Amino acid sequence: xxxxxxxxxxxxxxxxxxxxxxxxxxxxxxxxxxxxxxxxxxxxxxxxxxxxxxxxxxxxxxxxxxxxxxxxxxxxxxxxxxxxxxxxxxxxxxxxxxxxxxxxxxxxxxxxxxxxxxxxxxxxxxxxxxxxxxxxxxxxxxxxxxxxxxxxxxxxxxxxxxxxxxxxxxxxxxxxxxxxxxxxxxxxxxxxxxxxxxxxxxxxxxxxxxxxxxxxxxxxxxxxxxxxx
Amino acid sequence: xxxxxxxxxxxxxxxxxxxxxxxxxxxxxxxxxxxxxxxxxxxxxxxxxxxxxxxxxxxxxxxxxxxxxxxxxxxxxxxxxxxxxxxxxxxxxxxxxxxxxxxxxxxxxxxxxxxxxxxxxxxxxxxxxxxxxxxxxxxxxxxxxxxxxxxxxxxxxxxxxxxxxxxxxxxxxxxxxxxxxxxxxxxxxxxxxxxxxxxxxxxxxxxxxxxxxxxxxxxxxxxxxxxxxxxxxxxxxxxxxxxxxxxxxxxxxxxxxxxxxxxxxxxxxxxxxxxxxxxxxxxxxxxxxxxxxxxxxxxxxxxxxxxxxxxxxxxxxxxxxxxxxxxxxxxxxxxxxxxxxxxxxxxxxxxxxxxxxxxxxxxxxxxxxxxxxxxxxxxxxxxxxxxxxxxxxx
Numbered sequence: 208x209x210x211x212x213x214x215x216x217x218x219x220x221x222x223x224x225x226x227x228x229x230x231x232x233x234x235x236x237x238x239x240x241x242x243x244x245x246x247x248x249x250x251x252x253x254x255x256x257x258x259x260x261x262x263x264x265x266x267x268x269x270x271x272x273x274x275x276x277x278x279x280x281x282x283x284x285x286x287x288x289x290x291x292x293x294x295x296x297x298x299x300x301x302x303x304x305x306x307x308x309x310x311x312x313x314x315x316x317x318x319x320x321x322x323x324x325x326x327x328x329x330x331x332x333x334x335x336x337x338x339x340x341x342x343x344x345x346x347x348x349x350x351x352x353x354x355x356x357x358x359x360x361x362x363x364x365x366x367x368x369x370x371x372x373x374x375x376x377x378x379x380x381x382x383x384x385x386x387x388x389x390x391x392x393x394x395x396x397x398x399x400x401x402x403x404x405x406x407x408x409x410x411x412x413x414x415x416x417x418x419x420x421x422x423x424x425x426x427x428x429x430x431x432x433x434x435x436x
Numbered sequence: 437x438x439x440x441x442x443x444x445x446x447x448x449x450x451x452x453x454x455x456x457x458x459x460x461x462x463x464x465x466x467x468x469x470x471x472x473x474x475x476x477x478x479x480x481x482x483x484x485x486x487x488x489x490x491x492x493x494x495x496x497x498x499x500x501x502x503x504x505x506x507x508x509x510x511x512x513x514x515x516x517x518x519x520x521x522x523x524x525x526x527x528x529x530x531x532x533x534x535x536x537x538x539x540x541x542x543x544x545x546x547x548x549x550x551x552x553x554x555x556x557x558x559x560x561x562x563x564x565x566x567x568x569x570x571x572x573x574x575x576x577x578x579x580x581x582x583x584x585x586x587x588x589x590x591x592x593x594x595x596x597x598x599x600x601x602x603x604x605x606x607x608x609x610x611x612x613x614x615x616x617x618x619x620x621x622x623x624x625x626x627x628x629x630x631x632x633x634x635x636x637x638x639x640x641x642x643x644x645x646x647x648x649x650x651x652x653x654x655x656x657x658x659x660x661x662x663x664x665x666x667x668x669x670x671x672x673x674x675x676x677x678x679x680x681x682x683x684x685x686x687x688x689x690x691x692x693x694x695x696x697x698x699x700x701x702x703x704x705x706x707x708x709x710x711x712x713x714x715x716x717x718x719x720x721x722x723x724x725x726x727x728x729x730x731x732x733x734x735x736x737x738x739x740x741x742x743x744x745x746x747x748x749x750x751x752x753x754x755x756x757x758x759x760x761x762x763x764x765x766x767x768x769x770x771x772x773x774x775x776x777x778x779x780x781x782x783x784x785x786x787x788x789x790x791x792x793x794x795x796x797x798x799x800x801x802x803x804x805x806x807x808x809x810x811x812x813x814x815x816x817x818x819x820x821x822x823x824x825x826x827x828x829x830x
Contacts, residue, residue: 298689308684375603376639376675396672396683404673406637424638426675 208242208260212250220327220353221334223267227322231268236318238271239264243303244279244288251287254302255373255428261306262369262430265313266355268322272310274303312398313432320357320365327353327371343435345384345418350377350425359434363387369430376426383419387435390421400434439593439627439661442705443467443527444698445493447631448667450681452477454484460668461488463680463691464698467527467662471495475519482525491527493560494520501532501539503546510549517553528558534597535561537574537581540588547589558592562631565598566613578613582620594621597631597666601651603641611718612725614658618713627661627709634665634694635679642678645693646766646821652697653762653823656704657748659713663701665694703791704825711750711758718764719745734759734828736811739773752827756780762823772824773815780828781807783814793827 209216223239230237241260245251252260264272279288279297289300326338328347335353340346343364344354351372357365364385370377383390390412391400403411403423413420425431445467450456452472460468468485470492472478478494485492496516503509520526531546532539543561550559563585566578573581586594596617600607614630621628632651636642643651655663670679670688680691715733720743722728731737734757735747744765750758757778763770776783783805784793796804796816805814818824 301686301688304686305682305684305688308682376636378639394672406671406674406676424675426636426677429675429677 208252208256210242210250210252210256211248213248217333220263220332223263223269224325224334224336227267227269227325231322236270237268238273239269240273240275243274243299244276244285246280246282246285253373257302257306258426258428259369259371259373261310262367262428263353263371265310265317265430265432266353266367266369267325268320268355268357270314270318309395312395313393315398316365316393316432316434317357320359322355323358324356325353327351343383343385344381346382347379349379350375352377352379352425364435365433366435367430367432368425370425370428373428376424378424379422381421383421383435385418385435388414388419389436390419391434391436393432393434403431403433439709441466441491442701442709443491443629443662443664444701444705445469445629445662445664446634446666446668446680447664448635448669448671448679449495450669450685452481456685457481457484457490458488459681459687459691461485461490463668463695464702465490465668466698466702467491467493467664469493469495469530471497478520479523482520482523486523486525491525493528493530494526495530499529499531499546501535501542501546504542513546513549513553517550517557521554521557526557528560529554531559531561533562534564534568534572535585536564536572537584540585544588544590547591551592560593560595561589561591562629563594563596565596565609566616567598567607567609579616579620582616586620586624586626592626593629593662594624594626595629595631595662595664599633599640599666601633601641601643601647603639608724611654611723614654615716615725618658618716621659622713628659629662629664630655630658630660631664631666634690635667635670635676637674637676644766648690648693648697650764650766650821652701653760653821654746654764656701656708656823656825657746657760657762658716659711659748659750661709700788703788704786706791707758707786707825707827708750711752713748714751714757715747715749717747719743719747734776734778735774736777737775739771739815742770742772742774744770745772746823757828758826759828760823760825761818763818763821766821769817769819771815772818773813775811775813776828777811778828780830781812782829783812784827784829786825786827796824796826 226237276288278290324342326336328338331337342356353369355367392403394401405411444465470481498512547559570576575581598613600610617628667679669681670683672683717727717729719729746762748760785796787794798804
C-alpha cells in the first residue's frame with residue numbers, strides 16, 4: 208500500500224482497477240500483497256490501514272491476500288512487522304490475526320463469486336469509477352464507500368460495501384434495485400449466512416415494490432458481505 | 437447501604453467454561469453476569485467463580501420487567517432465589533436494562549419480591565443515561581426520572597450507563613450525568629455504578645488507554661461504588677469491534693489495558709466502599725452543570741497550572757477526610773500542588789500495588805507534604821487521566 212510517513216500516493220485504487228480488469232479478462236483470480244511493516248519511508252501501518260487494505264481488496268474481487276512482511280527483516284529500515292527481529296510477537300500480530308480470521312470466514316463465499324461491478328461513492332479516486340446507480344446498488348448514503356457487486360455460480364447477486372474512511376464509522380443506507388426480497392450477511396464469527404444483525408434486533412432490511420432498502424453501521428475501513436436471495 | 441466489595445463488572449459474558457471465567461478473574465473483574473440452561477449449570481459456574489475469587493450475577497430470561505403480568509410470577513422469584521441464594525459466589529440477580537417510567541411500578545414489585553425471598557443479594561437494574569429521549573425516560577427531566585425511580589423501585593444500587601466518547605469528540609453530558617446520579621444516590625443513601633464504554637460501536641470511538649482510565653477515575657472521584665464496562669466480549673453485530681475479547685474469543689490489547697485499571701480499582705475500592713462523597717469540584721473551566729473549584733473546602737488552593745483537575749472529597753466512618761485528585765487531561769501528566777486547610781497532621785495515599793495506606797511516595801524519597809500552623813501543602817505528579825486517593829488523619 209502506498210502509505211508514506213508524510214503522504215499517501217493516490218495510485219492504490221487505480222492499481223486495483225487494472226489488476227481486477229486484467230484478471231477478469233484472463234479468467235484467473237487475483238492476489239494483492241499489502242504492507243504490514245514499516246520500511247524506507249513507508250509508515251508503520253495503523254490498524255485501520257490494514258483493515259482498509261483487506262476490505263478494499265475483497266470489494267474489488269480479490270481472492271487471495273498476502274502481507275509484506277511476517278518476520279521483520281534484519282535490515283535497518285524494516286520494523287514493526289507481526290514478528291520482530293527477535294522472533295517475538297508485536298501488537299501487529301493480533302491486528303493481522305483478527306483480519307485473517309475474518310477473511311477465513313468470508314473467503315469460502317468470496318472464492319465462489321465473480322466480481323461484476325465496483326464503484327466508489329461519493330467521490331471516485333483517480334483511475335476508479337463513481338457509482339452510476341445502474342447496477343444492483345441504485346444509491347448509497349451515509350459515508351465514503353467502495354461498493355463491489357458479485358454474482359454467484361447460480362446467478363444470485365452479492366454485494367460488498369467497504370468504508371473507505373479510516374477514522375469514522377458510517378451508518379450506511381443502500382437502495383437495492385432487485386426482484387429479490389431477502390438479504391443475508393456472512394457472519395464473521397461463524398462464517399454462516401444470517402439476517403443482517405442490527406443491535407437489539409432492529410430491522411435492517413425493508414422490501415418495496417421495485418427493490419429493497421438496507422441499513423447498517425460500518426466501522427472505520429470495515430466491510431460487509433451480503434447475499435440477495 | 438454499604439457494599440462489602442467494590443463491584444467491577446461488564447456486559448456481554450463469555451461462554452460458560454472454566455477457562456473463560458478464569459480469564460474474567462485474571463482481567464480484574466469482580467462481578468460477572470452469567471446465564472445457564474439449568475440450575476446445575478448455574479451452580480457449576482458459581483462454584484468456578486468461588487474458586488476464582490469472583491462473584492456472579494444471574495441472568496434468567498424469566499426474570500424481566502414484564503414478569504408481574506403472568507400469574508405465579510412470585511414462584512419464579514422463589515425458584516431462582518432458592519436455587520442460588522445460599523451460594524457464596526452469588527452477587528445478585530439481573531432484572532432489567534434501561535426501563536422507562538411506565539415500568540417502575542412493576543419493577544418496584546419485583547425488587548420487593550426479591551428482597552423478601554433473598555435479602556442478602558442485589559436485584560440489579562440499570563438506568564438510561566441523561567441523553568436519553570423523553571420518550572425513553574417517560575419524563576422530560578432526567579433528575580425527575582431518577583427521583584421517581586428511587587422512590588418507587590427502591591433499588592439497593594443505582595446503576596446507569598453513559599457512553600460519551602464519540603468519534604468526533606466527547607459528549608458534554610458525561611459530567612452532568614455523574615452529577616445527577618451522585619446527588620440522587622446520596623439522597624437515597626444507595627451506592628451508584630457507572631457503566632462506560634470499552635467496545636466501540638455506532639459512532640462511539642475506540643477508547644484509548646487514557647480514555648479508559650479517564651472514565652474509571654472520574655467515576656471514582658464522583659463517589660462511584662461500582663463500575664462496569666460495555667462490553668467484555670465483542671458482540672458480532674453492527675460495527676462492534678475491538679472489545680477486550682474478540683468475536684473469536686481471543687484477548688485483544690484492550691483486555692490488558694482494562695486489567696491494569698481493574699487491579700488499581702480493586703486496590704482503591706476496598707477503601708472507597710467505606711467512604712461517603714462530600715464534594716466534587718472542577719478546577720479551571722468547570723463543565724456546564726458541575727461545581728467549579730471555590731477554595732472554600734478542604735482544598736484551599738491549587739497550583740497555577742492545575743486548571744484541569746477533578747477534586748473529590750470524602751469522609752470515612754471515623755470522620756477523617758479523604759481526597760481524590762484526578763488529572764482530567766488525557767494527553768499530559770500534571771505536577772499537582774495543593775494547599776489543604778486542616779488541623780490534621782498526617783497524610784497518606786492508597787498504594788495501588790499493595791492496596792495499603794502509605795506515605796505519599798515521591799521519587800528518591802523527596803517529601804510530598806509539609807505541615808503548617810493552619811494546614812498542609814502536598815505536591816505530586818499525576819499521569820494523564822490518572823487519580824490519587826489520599827487520607828488525612830491525626
